[in-house]
Amino acid sequence: MTKKALAQSLKKLMLTIPLSKITVNDIVNDCEVNRRTFYYHFQDIYNLLEWIFKNEIASVMEEKKTCDSWQQGFLNIFYYLAENKKLVLNTYNSIGREQLETHLYRVVYYLVFDVVQEISVEMNVPEKEKEFIVNFYKVALVGLLLEWIRSNMVEDPVEIIDNLNKIISGNTHRALLKYKS
Numbered sequence: 001m002t003k004k005a006l007a008q009s010l011k012k013l014m015l016t017i018p019l020s021k022i023t024v025n026d027i028v029n030d031c032e033v034n035r036r037t038f039y040y041h042f043q044d045i046y047n048l049l050e051w052i053f054k055n056e057i058a059s060v061m062e063e064k065k066t067c068d069s070w071q072q073g074f075l076n077i078f079y080y081l082a083e084n085k086k087l088v089l090n091t092y093n094s095i096g097r098e099q100l101e102t103h104l105y106r107v108v109y110y111l112v113f114d115v116v117q118e119i120s121v122e123m124n125v126p127e128k129e130k131e132f133i134v135n136f137y138k139v140a141l142v143g144l145l146l147e148w149i150r151s152n153m154v155e156d157p158v159e160i161i162d163n164l165n166k167i168i169s170g171n172t173h174r175a176l177l178k179y180k181s
Contacts (some may be wrong), residue, residue: 003041005031007052010045015086019045019094049096052087053103056080070115071161074141077107078157081145085153092149104142112137120176129179133172 009031013022022045028038042048060080081088091100112134120130144164148155 002033002037003051005033006038006041006048007055010048011052011084011087014090019049019090019096046096046099049091050099050103053099054106056084057103057107070111071165073111074108074164075157075161077104077145078148078160081149082153082157088149089152092146101142101146104145105138108141108145109134109138112141116172116176119173123176123180125176125179130176133175133179137168137172 006027009027010022013026013030017026024035024038024045027045027048028035038048042051057077057080060076088100091097116130116134116137141164144160148157148160
């Protein structure tokens, strides 16, 4: 409860104040707790920001990590980012950008990993090659997200997913077949 309250305070403050200007005092005053309570839960503001992204981005994925549903899971990431546009842009344009990128890479990795595992279930593909494929798609998909954020999130996420699907539909399966023993 306290972590969520601290997170809500930081998110609220980031709507109007650059991340670099927000202090722990600002957060605890908004949240009506003391500094000790903040430091009991988090090392610093960036640790709180990391907690926010770790918990919120992962939760929007739900169970949309299958061959048939990964596009919806990826679209849910876009929707989360759009719903939290000020937070995301404030983070992206600050030293906190690393927390955002780290969690985008993590959640997209597991999205792609689950799809690759599902597709390769009947194939004899070495783990090293599967990992290469997962990392390739992870970098490509997070690159799309970061470019979308960098360009102020104006492009329609549904259009991005449609274009992405046209480009990569079936390619993961073909890539795995090339590595099949």
